[in-house]
Amino acid sequence: MSARAGIVVTGTEVLSGRVNDRNGPWLAERLQALGIDLAQILIVGDRPGDIEAALGFMAAEGLDLVLTSGGLGPTADDLTAEVVGRFQNREMVLDEALSKRIAAIVAPLMKRWPNIDPEAVAEANRKQATVPEGAEVLEPVGTAPGLVVTGRGDRAGGPTIVVLPGPPRELQPMWRAAQDTDAMRDVLARADEYRQGTLRLFGIPESEIAETLRVAQRDGVDMSSLEVTTCLKRGEVEVVTRYEPPGEGAYRDFTEIVRERHGDTLFSEDGRTIDEIVAEILRGEAGVPARTIATAESCTGGLLAARLTDLAGSSDYVRGAIVAYANDVKVSAAAVPAELIERHGAVSQEVGEALARGARERLEADVGVGITGVAGPGGGTEEKPVGLVWLSVAVGAPGAAGGGEAELLTRSVNLPGGRADIRDRATTVAMHLVRRALAPA
Numbered sequence: 001m002s003a004r005a006g007i008v009v010t011g012t013e014v015l016s017g018r019v020n021d022r023n024g025p026w027l028a029e030r031l032q033a034l035g036i037d038l039a040q041i042l043i044v045g046d047r048p049g050d051i052e053a054a055l056g057f058m059a060a061e062g063l064d065l066v067l068t069s070g071g072l073g074p075t076a077d078d079l080t081a082e083v084v085g086r087f088q089n090r091e092m093v094l095d096e097a098l099s100k101r102i103a104a105i106v107a108p109l110m111k112r113w114p115n116i117d118p119e120a121v122a123e124a125n126r127k128q129a130t131v132p133e134g135a136e137v138l139e140p141v142g143t144a145p146g147l148v149v150t151g152r153g154d155r156a157g158g159p160t161i162v163v164l165p166g167p168p169r170e171l172q173p174m175w176r177a178a179q180d181t182d183a184m185r186d187v188l189a190r191a192d193e194y195r196q197g198t199l200r201l202f203g204i205p206e207s208e209i210a211e212t213l214r215v216a217q218r219d220g221v222d223m224s225s226l227e228v229t230t231c232l233k234r235g236e237v238e239v240v241t242r243y244e245p246p247g248e249g250a251y252r253d254f255t256e257i258v259r260e261r262h263g264d265t266l267f268s269e270d271g272r273t274i275d276e277i278v279a280e281i282l283r284g285e286a287g288v289p290a291r292t293i294a295t296a297e298s299c300t301g302g303l304l305a306a307r308l309t310d311l312a313g314s315s316d317y318v319r320g321a322i323v324a325y326a327n328d329v330k331v332s333a334a335a336v337p338a339e340l341i342e343r344h345g346a347v348s349q350e351v352g353e354a355l356a357r358g359a360r361e362r363l364e365a366d367v368g369v370g371i372t373g374v375a376g377p378g379g380g381t382e383e384k385p386v387g388l389v390w391l392s393v394a395v396g397a398p399g400a401a402g403g404g405e406a407e408l409l410t411r412s413v414n415l416p417g418g419r420a421d422i423r424d425r426a427t428t429v430a431m432h433l434v435r436r437a438l439a440p441a
Contacts, residue, residue, distance in 0.1 A: 002035055002036060002037045002190065002191055002192035002194075003035075003036050003037065003064040003065060003187050003188070003190040003191045003192075004036070004037045004038075004039050004061075004062070004063050004064055004065070005031050005036045005037065005038050005039065005063055005064065005065040005066065005067065005187075006038070006039050006040045006041070006042070006058040006061070006063045006065075006066050006067070006159075007023075007024050007027050007028065007038070007040070007041045007042070007066070007067045007068075007069070008042050008044060008051065008054045008055065008058070008066060008067070008068045008069075009021050009023055009024050009041065009042070009043045009044070009068075009069050009070060010043075010044055010045070010046060010051055010068060010069065010070040010071045010080055010166075011043075011045070011046060011070040011071065011166060012045040012046045012077075014043055014070070015043050015044060015045045016045075021043060022168050023069040023070075023164075023166070023168060023171055024041045024043070024069075026168065026171075026172065027067055027069070027171075027175065028041065030175060031067075032194065032196070032242070034179075034188060034191055035191035035192045035193050035194045036064075036065065036187070036188075036191045037192075039058075039061060039063060040057075040058065040061070042054045042057070042058075046071060046077045046078075046079065048079050048082070048083050051068075051071070051079070051080060051083045052083050052086070052087055055083070055084070055087045055161070056087070058159060059155075059158045059159055063159045064159055064160065064187050064190060065159055065160050065161075065162065065184075065187045066159045066160070066161045066162070067161075067162045067164060068080055068084065068161065068162070068163050068164065069164045069165070069166055069171055070165070070166035071083075071166070072128065072144035072145070072146070072163065072164075072165045072166070073128070073143075073144055073165075073166075074124030074125070074127055074128055074143070074144075075124075078127075080163055081130070081131060081132065081147060081163055082130075084132060084147070084149050084161050084163055085131070085132030085133075085135075085149065087155070087161070088132060088149050088150065088151045088152060088155050088158070088161060089151060089152040089153040089154065089155045090132035090133045090134055090135065090149065090152055091132070091133045092130050092131065092132060092133070093130065093131065093132075093133045094126060094129060094130050095129050095130070095131055095137065096129075098129040098131070098137060098145060099125050099126055099128075099129035101139075101140070102125045102128055102129055102140060102143055102145070103122070103125050105140060105142075105143050106121060106125060106143060125143075128140075128143060128144055128145065129145070131145070131147055132147065132149050134149075134150075134152070135147045135148060135149045136148040136149075136181045136182070136183060138164075138174050138177050138178055138181075139174075139177065140170075141165070141169070141170040141173050141174055142165065142167060142169075142170045144165045144170065146162070146163055146164050146165060146174045146177070146178060147161075147162070147163040148160065148161075148162050148163075148178055148181045148183045148184060149161045149162075149163065150183050160183045160184065160186070160187055162175075162178050162184065164178070192244060193244065193245060194242050194243070194244060195242070195243055195244070195245065195247075195248070195251075196240065196241065196242045196243075197240075197241045197243075197251055197255065197269075197271070198238065198239070198240050198241075198268070198270075198271035199238075199239040199241075199255065199258055199266060199268065199269055200236055200237070200238055200239075200266075200267055200268035200271075200272075200273070200274070201236065201237045201239070201258075201262055201265045201266050201267065202235070202236050202237075202265055202267055202274070202428075202432050203264075203265045203432075204237055204262060204265040205237075206230050206232055206237055208261075208262065209230050209237060209239060209258075209262075210230070212257060212258055212261050212262070213228060215257060215261070216253070216254050216257045219253075219257065221250055221253045221254050221257065222247070222249075222250040223250065223254070225243055225244070225246060225247035225250045226241050226242075226243050226247055226250055226251060226254060227241065227242040227243065228240070228241045228254075229241075234424060234425065234428045235415075235425040235428040235429065236274070236428060239258070241254065255269065267432070267435065274428065274431045274432060274435065275307055275308075275310065275311060275431060276311065277435060278308075278431050278434050278435055278438075279308075279311050279313075279314065279317070281434075281435065281438045281439060282316075282317035282367075282438070283313075283316060283317060286439065286440065287440045288438060288439070288440050289398035289399075290317065290398065291317065291365075291366035291367050291395075291398050291438065292317050292318070292319050292364075292365040292366045292367065292401070293308065293317055293318055293319065293365050293366070293367040293368075293369065293434070294318070294319040294320050294321065294322075294359040294360060294362075294363035294364075294365035294367070294368055294369070295308070295321045295322070295359050295368070295369045295370075295371070296321070296322040296324055296330075296333075296334040296355035296356065296358050296359035296362075296368065296369070296370050296371075297321065297322070297323055297324070297355075297369075297370075297371045298323075298324055298325055298330065298346065298355070298371060298372040298373070299347075299371060299372060299373040299374065299375040299389060299422075299423060299426065300371050300373075300375075300423050300426050300427055300430075301323055301325065301423070302321055302323045303423055303424065303426075303427045304321075304369060304371060304426075304427045304430050304431075305318070305320075305321030307427050307431065319363045319364060319365040320363045320365075321359075321363075322334050322358070322359055322362065322363070324336070324355065327341050327346055330346065330351070330354075330355065333358075333362070334354070334355050334358035334359060334362065334370075335354070335357070335358035335361060335362055336351055336354040336355060336358055337354060340354055345384065346372055347372050347373055347374055347384050347388060347389075347390060348372070348390060349390055349392075349410055349412065351370075351372050351390070352370045352371065352372050352390035352391060352392040352410060352412075353370060353392040353394070353408050353410055354370065355368075355370025355371065355372060355392065356368040356369055356370035356392040356393060356394035356406075356408065356410075357370075357394045357406060357408075358370070359394075360394045360396060360402050360406060361402045361403075362402070363402065364401040364402035365401070365402055366395070366396050366397070366398055366399065366400055366401065366402075367393065367394065367395050367396070367434065367437070367438070368393070368394040368402075368406070369391070369392070369393050369394075369430055369433075369434060370390075370391070370392045370394070371389065371390070371391050371426055371427075371430055372389070372390050373387075373388055373389030373390060373415075373422070373426060374386050374387065374388050374389075375419045375422045375423050375426075376418065376419050376422060377418065377419060385414065386422070387414045387415045387416060387417075387422050388412065388413075388414055389412065389413050389414075389415060389422070389426045389429070390410070390411075390412050391410065391411055391412075391413070391426065391429055391430050391433055392408055392409065392410040392411075392433075393408070393409045393410075393430075393433050393434055393437040394406040394407070394408055395407050395408075395409070395437050395438065407437075409433060409436065409437040411429070411433060413426075413429050415429075
């Protein structure tokens, strides 16, 4: 069996939901890439007893590696290093050289706030430089050092514990340094080689994939060599398969069955997201001419534009966005004829198409996208219920910059969920509509 690991995320602010955990998922991906089998992620508050109980649980499970995040700051409730030292039967000692390095990091900050008590700062530095005896110290990225701590005495056969800071901007580069320590190399030597494939589908329920798994089994595919997980994410079905190298043939057979059964909904076989695929199409990297794009959004309030501009290099093809929430703004900013709104209502095919044309013409883009709908929780009617969204893509000739005739691809959808779900899923539908309007036949 491969080396196994657990993650302990500490912090009452994370446990209470005030702060979202970004470290657990990030570390999970890193462990998977290294071939280390992740068994658990636990989130605990800042209470020492709860942190120690989490470590004890993972040690009892026989894990080889435990990663912790958080609790390394200078304040009284930052106790992770102390708890880990006690758990691994190591005394806490002041590392004088480390204390001086932390002081050098803090010195510029003290110049900016001259009224700070220097003795209080010095005491905080000493606290952060007090580490379990014999631990491998990871140099601070902020002010807090990380630690790699092995057990001593009756803990000698237990897990190696890697202690990392809470801020992701500090944790992520420190994790790379942790992999170069002797204790981590010992764990990595026991890791297996895993490969992973990701298929993405749109416009299909998860139940269909469950049936496809049964079909693959009946058709003789060695599914026992594959670890398949399916997840409905942002309105798409993501099928992630992990396998050891001998399972390569089984994965190819499984992929072929998915392709045969769901070719009309399978849009990515190499893990690329719809956002990445649309970006490649707009840049002209998918066998079609490069194009520019602009949006005019009502119910999504600019969320589609945010997705389009989230990838680096999007300035090459994104012209801009109009957030036209009020009807008079739809008229003045997006060139929607007022009579269309009066005759058909703001949530209608006609207004969705007018928004797409208006975005393209007003922002001088090759492609315009219009979105209008009822995001809720109120405002719905029997005729136009909450979740109804009209989306339209207006495509002109490459380089037309808003001029000339445009072909329209328009759809309406009834999206489930609350307001946030409807708005987010609407952007996914819009991205796929852009893909279908522009992708090569």
